[in-house]
Amino acid sequence: MDNMIDLVIISGRSGSGKSVALRVLEDLGYYCIDNLPVVFLAQLVKIAKDNYPKLAVSIDIRNMPTNTESLEKDYFFLKETSNLKTTSIYIDADDQVLIKRYLETRRLHPLSRKNLSLDKAIVTETRMLESIRSLADIRVDTSNMSIHQLSNFITNSILGHPEKKLLIVFESFGFKNGIAKDADFVFDSRFLPNPYWEVNLRKYTGLDQCVIDFFKKYKEVDEYVDQIDNLLMSHLPTIEKSNRSYLTVAIGCTGGCHRSVYIAQSLHNRFNSRNIVTQVRHCTLEGIL
Numbered sequence: 001m002d003n004m005i006d007l008v009i010i011s012g013r014s015g016s017g018k019s020v021a022l023r024v025l026e027d028l029g030y031y032c033i034d035n036l037p038v039v040f041l042a043q044l045v046k047i048a049k050d051n052y053p054k055l056a057v058s059i060d061i062r063n064m065p066t067n068t069e070s071l072e073k074d075y076f077f078l079k080e081t082s083n084l085k086t087t088s089i090y091i092d093a094d095d096q097v098l099i100k101r102y103l104e105t106r107r108l109h110p111l112s113r114k115n116l117s118l119d120k121a122i123v124t125e126t127r128m129l130e131s132i133r134s135l136a137d138i139r140v141d142t143s144n145m146s147i148h149q150l151s152n153f154i155t156n157s158i159l160g161h162p163e164k165k166l167l168i169v170f171e172s173f174g175f176k177n178g179i180a181k182d183a184d185f186v187f188d189s190r191f192l193p194n195p196y197w198e199v200n201l202r203k204y205t206g207l208d209q210c211v212i213d214f215f216k217k218y219k220e221v222d223e224y225v226d227q228i229d230n231l232l233m234s235h236l237p238t239i240e241k242s243n244r245s246y247l248t249v250a251i252g253c254t255g256g257c258h259r260s261v262y263i264a265q266s267l268h269n270r271f272n273s274r275n276i277v278t279q280v281r282h283c284t285l286e287g288i289l
Contacts, residue, residue, distance in 0.1 A: 005048055005084050006030075008056040008158065009041075011132045012091035013125050014110055015098045017142045017150050021091060022058050024154040030056040037063040038071055045084065059132065061125050062110050075135050089157065090136035091150075092182070093143045095122055138246045139182040149286060156279055157246070166240050168232075168271060169248045172206070172264040173283040174256025180283075183250035187228055189259040193218045196258055205285055206261025215262050225266050232267075236276075256284030 008030060010021050019034070026032045031052040036044065038059055048055050064071070078086045093101075102109060102118055111121035133139070138157055142150050157167075173180050180186055195201040195214045204211050215221045232249065239247060249267065253259035261282050268280035 004053065005045060006054045007045065007048075007078065007084060007086045009086065009088040010056060010058045010091065011060060011088065011129065011136070013093070013098060013122065013129060014061060015101045015107075016091040016093045017145070017147075018058050018060060018091050020147055020150050021089065021154045022056060024151045025056040025158070028054075028155065028158060030054045032056045032058075034058045035060070035062050038074065042074055042077065045078065045081070049083070060110075061128060064128060064132070071131060072135065075132075087138065087158070088132075088136045089138045089140065089154070090133045091140055091142060092133070093141060095119070097143045098122055141181045143181075144177065144283070153281075166236075167246050167277045167279065169246070169279045169281060170264040170268040170271075171248055171250045171281045171283060172256055172260035172285070173250055173252050174260070175252045175254055177256065177284065180248075180250035180252065183248045185232070185247075185249045187249070187251050187263070189224065189251055189253045189263055192221055192224060192253075192259050194254070194259060196255065201258075204258075205282075206258045206263075207265060207282075207285075211258055212262065215259075221259075221262075225263055225270075228263070229267060229270055232271075256282070261285060 008025055010018050010025070012018050022032050022034060031048075031054065033044070033056070036057040036059060041057065041059075044055070044057070075086075075088070078084060099118055099122065109116075109118055109121040109125075111124055112118060114121075116124060140150070140153055140157075145153070171180060171183065175188075175190065193215070195204075195211050198214065201211055201214060206212070206215075228249075228251075249264075251260040251264045251267075261284075264280055264282065268278050271278045
């Protein structure tokens with residue numbers, strides 16, 4: 001379509017990884033603007049039509065309007081603007097992780113200039129950004145991510161996100177590392193048979209054929225996959241009508257290597273075979289494979 005603009009809005013708490021995301025988008029050919037005052041966003045889009053078909057802006061606590069209603073109004077205006085595809089990504093991390101990052105870099109939190117301690121600044125920032133977080137199409141928690149993993153996530157989210165199609169991400173994780181924070185659905189598979197207790201299978205993962213064969217012996221495993229599949233498929237039309245662009249389905253087991261991996265991969269394969277746009281991410285295995 002002529003004069004089509006691809007706009008990506010990066011937001012999130014300070015120290016979560018917004019600068020990394022903006023650099024990735026710059027490498028993908030986006031014209032990037034950091035710390036853009038929100039009041040200029042609509043005006044920028046008008047100017048960009050002839051010069052910047054791929055545009056990315058970073059919006060954070062430094063340039064948030066005092067009236068959040070105006071922000072919501074501007075956001076919905078952009079969503080409804082013709083010849084404009086808008087994707088909003090909110091990046092966050094645990095409070096303790098953010099504190100650790102600030103202590104390691106010795107940077108000053110933007111709100112610390114208002115005589116707030118670091119922990120109080122982070123809590124205040126959370127409250128002030130709640131409105132923009134609730135509007136985000138994509139939310140990502142970087143607490144356990146490396147810069148490389150965040151870069152891959154942003155790249156896959158942008159390049160693997162066809163216009164007007166819902167992207168479903170199936171994610172496996174281990175409860176011992178903490179629950180998935182920004183998932184839309186979380187399913188627990190710890191009640192299922194565990195190949196970890198088979199000594200000869202312990203070193204393998206839910207992607208290996210020997211572990212897959214182990215699960216095939218248990219009817220309750222495939223029944224659980226069927227139940228999750230049916231639940232998601234029954235609600236998929238409504239989810240798509242809600243104009244969402246991104247849905248994260250997280251499957252957890254104890255360690256994040258066997259049961260959750262098998263189920264997440266099985267669901268990914270099923271939905272992918274139906275020509276539904278999907279991605280799969282195995283959080284624990286990323287540090288292993």
